Amino acid sequence: MDASIVLEHLYLVAMTVIFSVIVGLPIGVLAYLKPSVRKIVLWSVELLQTIPALALLGLIIIALGPGKMTVITGLVLYSLLPIVHNTFVGLESVDSGIKEAGKGMGLTQLDRLISVEIPLAFPMIFTGIRIATVTTVGVAVFATSVGGGGLGKVIYQGIRTQNMNLIVSGTVSLMIMAVLFDVLMIWINRRLAKGTRNQAF
Amino acid sequence: MIRFENVNKKYGNSVILDDLNFNIEAGEFVVLIGPSGCGKTTTLKSINRLIKPDQGKIFVNGQEISQVNPVKLRRKIGYVIQQIGLFPNMTIEQNIGVVPKRLKYDKKEIQKITRDLMEMVDMSYEEYAHKYPSELSGGQQQRIGVLRALAASPPIVLMDEPFGALDPMTRATLQKEIANLHKKLKKTIVFVTHDMNEALDLADKIVFMEHGKIVQMATPEEMLANPASPLIRDFMRKSALAADTLNLTAADFLSANVISVQKKKSIRECTDLMARHHIDSLVIKNEDQTYAGVVTIKDIKKHGKSSGVIGEIEPYQNITSDILENAKDSFDKLYSSGDNYVVVLNNDQTIAGIITKTSMATAMADTLWGDMQ
Amino acid sequence: MSFFETYGDRLITAFQIHLFYVLTSVVIGFVIALLLGILLSRVPQYAKVVMPLLSVFQTIPGIVFIGILFLYLGMIPATVISALAVYAIFPILKNTYTGLLDVKKEYIEAAKGCGMTPLQTLIEVELPLASPSIITGLRMSTIYTVSWAVLAAMIGLGGLGEFIYIGIASNNDQLILAGAIPSAIMAIILSLLIDVLRRAVVPKGIRSVK
Known part of the structure; x- marks a missing residue:
């Protein structure tokens, strides 16, 4: 096992997270702004989670063929739930007094969203991104089944060849990666939360 | 135990x-x-x-x-x-x-x-x-x-x-x-x-x-x-x-510094008085000094003419309090009525003063923290 | 001729096996998690160390557990069930622990003041108040387990994963769907059943409070 596999895994995770945010954040905002589609949106992202990861990848492979695109698409669909959910809940739970103050000052809906509501909801949204990231580190082991490489390759190989060393080294790298992301993102979130507090008062 | x-x-x-x-x-x-x-x-x-x-x-x-x-x-x-x-x-x-x-x-x-x-x-x-x-x-x-x-x-x-x-x-x-x-x-x-x-x-x-x-x-x-x-x-x-x-009674909170006029005062004089004191209403007295009501600048505008006397305008019946009334009851009236002040009347129905939100706060502070003067 | 004529029987068997894995491992996981969660909530000072450790272990992918257990235990259902049960534990444990810890001190003090024993306080006050959180954990565990149980097929132990693995290997979308759709349906039905359970378990007085 060498560093390139770790990097490959990291690449999958990073791309997944970036695209999940690009897709998930607007969906969460939509669910917040449009009560009419809220239920269906939240229900759909939850439904996506009930499909086994492996099956989801298997279905996408049919459309996109094997490779990294398939893996990333599958993982993005899979990590939408925490991001959409937390974006929605975060925006929803911004203090109604603050929202009203924004309205009272004559800010437009978009203005309020960008300059008040999203910044205040951001710690919650970021928590969603963190959960998605850590989960993706784990779920990305399935990548290898659809030709996406990463640490899953090492682990599968270890299991197939009954090589404990391979299994352990793959797993430990994975755990370290997950824990590092977790700790780092908790730390970032704390700093950010401090920032929003200062802005708010 | x-x-x-x-x-x-x-x-x-x-x-x-x-x-x-x-x-x-x-x-x-x-x-x-x-x-x-x-x-x-x-x-x-x-x-x-x-x-x-x-x-x-x-x-x-x-x-x-x-x-x-x-x-x-x-x-x-x-x-x-x-x-x-x-x-x-x-x-x-x-x-x-x-x-x-x-x-x-x-x-x-x-x-x-x-x-x-x-x-x-x-x-x-x-x-x-x-x-x-x-x-x-x-x-x-x-x-x-x-x-x-x-x-x-x-x-x-x-x-x-x-x-x-x-x-x-x-x-x-x-x-x-x-x-x-x-x-x-x-x-x-x-x-x-x-x-x-x-x-x-x-x-x-x-x-x-x-x-x-x-x-x-x-x-x-x-x-x-x-x-x-x-x-x-x-x-x-x-x-x-x-x-x-x-x-405490209404007497403890009233401001005696109230601008009141008799009905026979001309409307022009009244508007001058209001402008000079920066107020938008006057308390109107009957000939015998008893309370008749309140006329606001709006009422005068509605009336249209600046000739004639103030008594020609039907005065508004502002809320009133008896001077011996419990202060809390007067406050309740003030807050529930929507009027800007309570007119406090002596026993003989003459005007003792008014209670405004400001006079109330000042008097309250006096009671709690001693004389504010 | 049609897909169901060819695979119908195998699909039903696979569904049953899959459900069996899910139910046994969730039940086992639930019991262990509940007991462990209660235990940890009694000693929050240790829990502060134990909980983060557990969440580190949670980052180990299911494949690894199944893979390692497979090497030691061999190709028996116990391998799958114990690996899945370990996974089912985490969300329930976490939610039981935080649910119990979130019970307001005033209720516990009131219970003490009323002369409830610690056990009575737990059973009659703390657990009912923590039940929404516990059930949420159970729901999460169940959905995950349905998804992870696909891995049973990786070591040749059947379940709906069989269709998915074969489908991926042979590039047969019908087979993948035949594995994916029933397992999604299973996850949805089980989570609906848990919602019914929630209604039965969560006391009426706290439903609106959440």
């Missing part, structure tokens, strides 16, 4: 209870009071062993409580807390029945107890017994909190600032109810508060604590007459002041 002997308690280096010794007789309503951190709540909670003293002995009904199983002890001592603490997962009846159920009362009996207790505080069993705490108002919840403490008819009831979180109106009602319950049921009640009025109203004996020690333990009358320390006097003074405001 309850006796403390050399009770000490420390948290780290700070002394919470400093060699406490006192005695509470059966049937007494004892109120523990003092500044925050004085040890009153710790004292209360060591009676039902929620807090364990470091040294000393506490006797309840002749038994030293460290020798009694805490669960058994607590079932014989009712307990009411400020946060109410009704179990949200249980109905009102289940909440009241918590202790009786554990003492193996049968179902019928528990139901009867619940019904009787609820009757005592004028809450209908049919309407409320099967509701959940979240469906009740704060005041109703705390009534049930008190009833829960009484359900197994414990000889002793402990209350930890039970009414501290309630609004003043509800608090007053519940104080009255608890006084009645005490009279009726003859329980020994130990009650913690930081509100001297509450202590004076309810207590047979007040225990004033500071720095973990008892500064004075006396009847309310005795404490009022001979406060044992400057701090107690201070507590008394504040509460006396608060009580005094209840005796």
